[in-house]
Amino acid sequence: MRPDERAIARLDAVLRSVGVARYALTGGTAFGVWCGPRQTRDVDVVAVVPLTAVDPLLAFHDGMRFGPEELPDILRIDVAGWDVDLFVVKREVDVGALERSRPVDFGGVLVHVVVPEDLVAQKLRKLQTDRRRVLQDLHDLRALVALPLDWALLESLVTAESQPLLELARTATDDDLLSRLS
Numbered sequence: 001m002r003p004d005e006r007a008i009a010r011l012d013a014v015l016r017s018v019g020v021a022r023y024a025l026t027g028g029t030a031f032g033v034w035c036g037p038r039q040t041r042d043v044d045v046v047a048v049v050p051l052t053a054v055d056p057l058l059a060f061h062d063g064m065r066f067g068p069e070e071l072p073d074i075l076r077i078d079v080a081g082w083d084v085d086l087f088v089v090k091r092e093v094d095v096g097a098l099e100r101s102r103p104v105d106f107g108g109v110l111v112h113v114v115v116p117e118d119l120v121a122q123k124l125r126k127l128q129t130d131r132r133r134v135l136q137d138l139h140d141l142r143a144l145v146a147l148p149l150d151w152a153l154l155e156s157l158v159t160a161e162s163q164p165l166l167e168l169a170r171t172a173t174d175d176d177l178l179s180r181l182s
Contacts, residue, residue, distance in 0.1 A: 005107030007080040023047035024101035024112040034116045035143045042083040049088045121157035145169045
């Protein structure tokens with residue numbers, strides 16, 4: 001499944017109601033915008049979350065928090081039957097992703113979506129530490145690098161550790177990528 005326009009509109013309303021105005025869709029939903037629809041289990045969002053929004057989001061949307069600080073790293077909430085992973089902006093790379101995001105019309109609601117370059121950089125960071133969905137992530141990575149990307153921007157977003165994997169993604173087969181990550 002993938003979130004429909006009503007779910008995205010509801011998410012927009014929920015976030016704005018608690019003062020979260022700067023956010024962008026990322027993950028599988030953003031992939032669907034740039035590469036075509038694919039199945040996803042949740043909606044990933046990168047957002048500037050005011051501290052005053054944390055408790056209402058948790059209380060009214062069956063939420064969980066992840067991270068030890070008062071302003072958590074991640075909030076997981078339920079919106080319109082979807083698990084929404086709200087990644088709280090704390091790093092400069094996330095601020096940049098929000099600034100570069102582009103508005104996309106979801107049934108009359110304009111919602112920002114991270115650009116493909118940021119999505120590639122996020123996938124590469126995830127593959128360094130999280131291998132739970134490695135085959136899907138590799139497939140997504142290969143589809144994204146096939147787009148007409150701003151390679152100078154992308155290379156500025158990718159860590160030195162991820163540069164070899166980025167180069168492999170441009171030319172290698174899925175098997176080559178998988179063996180590189182093993």
